[in-house]
Amino acid sequence: MTLALNQTAGAPAKAAHAGIRRWLWTVAGLVFLMIIVGGATRLTGSGLSITEWKPITGALPPLSAEIWADEFAKYRASPQYQLLNNGMSLGEFQFIYWWEWGHRQLGRFIGLVYLAGFLLIALRRLLPARQVVTLFGMGLLLGLQGTIGWIMVASGLQPGMVAVAPVKLTLHLTFAGLFFASVVAFATALTPLRRVEPARGRALAWLLLLLLFVQVALGGLVAGSKAGFTFNTWPLMDGTLVPAGSQLFAQTPFWENFVDNVALVQFNHRLGAYVLFAVALWNLLALRRAAPASGSARRATALAGLVLAQSALGIVTLLLVVPLWAGLAHQALGFAVLAMGVVHVTRTEQAARV
Incomplete structure (x- = not known):
């Protein structure tokens, strides 16, 4: 968490890093929103409604009755439907589907916002190389978090399962916390101290x-x-x-x-x-x-x-x-x-x- 801690107070440093701080706090705010949406996805039982992981093509929602029927058929083949939600209507399925789709879309958006900011900082050399490497590592952590999310969902699609494995949900939440904390730490470290005080x-x-x-x-x-x-x-x-x-x-x-x-x-x-x-x-x-x-x-x-x-x-x-x-x-x-x-x-x- 001790990122970019060589910053000292002063107007030049504050001005130079204002845009980077705004970007980091925006990412942190989006992750915070993601935590809430993820919680709603879990509490509404929506997390297993999408049974495939398609990082690119999965960004498009069902746009026709035929595609909706196909998605519903995939869900009906899942253990959660057969053991817990048997008899669910298409309308009820669409409710849980939109929650999970929104959760995944927000994850994609966070990734794009982070990537855009990182590339701008790296290409324009707005920060020292050590800090750029740190930001790159944080980006890898964000990507790993998305992968863990799919591993978590896949655990709930195994025979006899009606929910995701608790350990994998915990990993998903904990890694979200690690990325969130790293962004908050970096943004805070780029904010100059208002006054010098003894460390206690x-x-x-x-x-x-x-x-x-x-x-x-x-x-x-x-x-x-x-x-x-x-x-x-x-x-x-x-x-x-x-x-x-x-x-x-x-x-x-x-x-x-x-x-x-x-x-x-x-x-x-x-x-x-x-x-x-x-x-x-x-x-x-x-x-x-x-x-x-x-x-x-x-x-x-x-x-x-x-x-x-x-x-x-x-x-x-x-x-x-x-x-x-x-x-x-x-x-x-x-x-x-x-x-x-x-x-x-x-x-x-x-x-x-x-």
Whole structure:
């Protein structure tokens, strides 16, 4: 995340990089939108409606009744239709199809926007070679994310499957988080510091960012296993704070409990939230005590507030048994917290290098 951290304050640097920052924040905003659309695709059960991966020709939607019939026939041959949606009408199929098609189209658009900006920067040499190489690596990460998305969909088209594999959904979400974080970090690093201040709390800032990524991954497992539709009480789970070991580790082999056992998957996500909030509060108190008027203290306050709001929203989502609006809001706010964590780390590292 420590990208382009040799920037110093000053009007020339700020002016030179203003266009690049706007491009990066546009990409970040599109990825944020993609997270919301992806969540809606998952919660509406739309992710397996398109059974083929055609990066180029797949950009065109069905334009005739004949093509719609062909697409519907392909879906009717899938395990999800046969085991879960048997009897679905063409109109119902079109509803889920448009969600998945829109999700894929937005992915293509993000790729084009990123490629156009990268080529402009590289050809006009607007940044040093090291930073251009970093942007190229980020582009590879974006391409890998698209590939993982298809691998995820393919897992749900296997015999006997009615949804994608939780581990592959988690990989898809986590890699989206990695790309999103890298874009936010680069954009923040190109923004000059308003004032020089001592670097404080570097270790805690990095720990918070690590915990945020862990929590995103745990949330992906909850989504993939549909664990949010079970144990819809808080703070207790099935009448107790800590479910019995026989319930948490009921499956064999042992490791499968961490991805397929809804009790353990949800319990781990709850524990992750408690640990994350505790560390965010610790970071806030430490920075407020050391430098109450500093930028790092203000960022720590904002980060702790966001973590608290996200935790509260997660509880509401659970108690309401994951309605669409709450599920999407929870996922969106989670990535807003991640963005704040990335900004906090990047600014802390900048301060350490000034």
